Amino acid sequence: MSIIYNEIDENIIKKLKEIVGEEYVNDIPAMMHAYMARGIMGIRAAPPNVVVRPITPEEIQKILILANEHKIPVTPMAGGLSGGFALPLLKNGGILLDCSRMNRIIEVDTNDRYVIVEPGVRAGEIWAYFHKHYPEWAPPIADGAPPAATIMGDAIERGFSLVTGRYGPQADMVLGMEVVLPTGEIFRTGSWGLPGAKPFYKYGLGPDLHSLFFGSQGAMGVITKAALKIVPHPKFKTVKAYGFENWEDSQNATLMASKYEMGIADHFVMVQGGNWWLVPTRWRKEKIPKKYDYWKNLGIPKYFMNFEIWAHSQEELDFVCNKLDKIILEDFKPSAKGKVYEWKLHPLQIQSRLLKPNKIAISYGQWEQGFLFVTWYTPWVDAAECMTIYCDLMEKYDFPPVMWYASIDHCREAIIMPIFCFDSRKTEDFERLEACETEVTKVFLDKGWVNYRPNPSIHAPLTFEKADMSYRMLKKVKELIDPNMIMHPGRLAFPWGPKETPKYLVGFRKK
Ligand SMILES: Cc1cc2nc3c(=O)[nH]c(=O)nc-3n(C[C@H](O)[C@H](O)[C@H](O)COP(=O)(O)OP(=O)(O)OC[C@H]3O[C@@H](n4cnc5c(N)ncnc54)[C@H](O)[C@@H]3O)c2cc1C
8 A cells, every 4th residue: 555644844833733732742853752762662663753742632633633634644642651552653753642631530430330531541640549539449550550651551552450360451441432533533432422321331322333442552543531440449458379380280270260250269350470580580680690599499489370369358358368279279289280389478579569550560671771571362271382482482582581471351361471671772682572573473373372462563464464354354444434544654554564564664773
């Protein structure tokens, strides 16, 4: 598909200033590069030509109509912490639509159990707001993302929230959205589409438009409000942990416990684990022992699983914990291939794990100078195989095999997340990383596993090349709602298709 985007000239800047006000339009080159710094994990990204900071859906509507008329790329950003996914990808970056001024918590309904937010509402803010005004309820913030990430950005990404083990991916928590299309229409999804109706039913008035915007990476339209489910926030909490000697046992023991749906497993809000490499890579590489024996002597299991448990009373919590111990340490143990044992956490470890929003993941930048999370979904029973292959390939490409995984909705799915620790000052490290991910992706797509946050240079092109029919259907819809393909070009293999799009992307440069 041939498409040419136009440059932003003085006339466009003038019109943007008329829409949002002079102080909310910035095209100073240093500021454009400062925005790049937010894409801490992005290895393909470009500076925008201008940052515009609207505050109402109507302003966004006018900006999109203007950009559509002049064929200028638009990239929406909420908190900007998705790892470069909210940054332009083309040399001619276009408009970065920074939604951070739209930061109102509009409504909380504790009977229908939802909260309505604007895109700029950050995890730290909404957590503090509920702590103060609705301590009996919890908003579904991302489990490990920094407080500056937004609750809506995580939902658009289909990320994992602090209650993902029980309620499924973050996108499942969304009951309705208000969306502005590149052609200027503003509409609401689900029951919210009926004027005066509450956002209580996501499928709403007929076939569902809702899902088009999850995993859209800003390539479909701009979401200006969302209603998300809130969940009870009981005060009796703990974290139980178990050690294993191989991936299979950690996978199978967790599955056995998670099948107790409508029972104890409904109290496991977050179930996550990984290998011992998750521990040393939080410190500087040259200062830390790299042999497992050292960590074993400190009591770190080779493989482990944590169950974060919430309950309404101490009695209920004790019941769940005792039953979980019985399942893992008595019922599962005889079929295990290796040793299975309780990993008794120190009260400070439990306290730190229960702290929300937590900052636990940020430390992986310490090992060298950069880190990158990549995220795959597999059926739960494929998790062990997936992580074994992944760790082998990471070692083949000379990365420490740092691997984390978690249960989605009672182990219906597994989210598999390697943490690539690398030196972001070295071009060869980026090349190694992309070579490793290319090999991983080819193997995983053949296995039928999917990347939930497909990157533009490897995952999206390879996935859509293989899933040709899915791409063609998606393209039909995209052409209908974004006829000039102005929304976040380069993402999801738009507009040039899986084979061509990577050629247009900018990214790290060879020296
Ligand atoms: C240290 C660290 C830990 C993390 N831990 C977690 C975790 O535990 N769970 C998890 O799920 N994720 C995690 N993440 C990833 C990420 O931070 C979260 O997904 C985050 O919540 C994204 O929100 P954001 O506001 O930063 O989104 P952004 O980066 O601003 O945007 C995310 C995507 O949505 C698009 N977008 C943004 N706003 C709009 C809009 N208004 N309309 C349409 N499209 C839009 C963007 O273009 C982008 O593609 C982590 C990231 C880091 C750096």
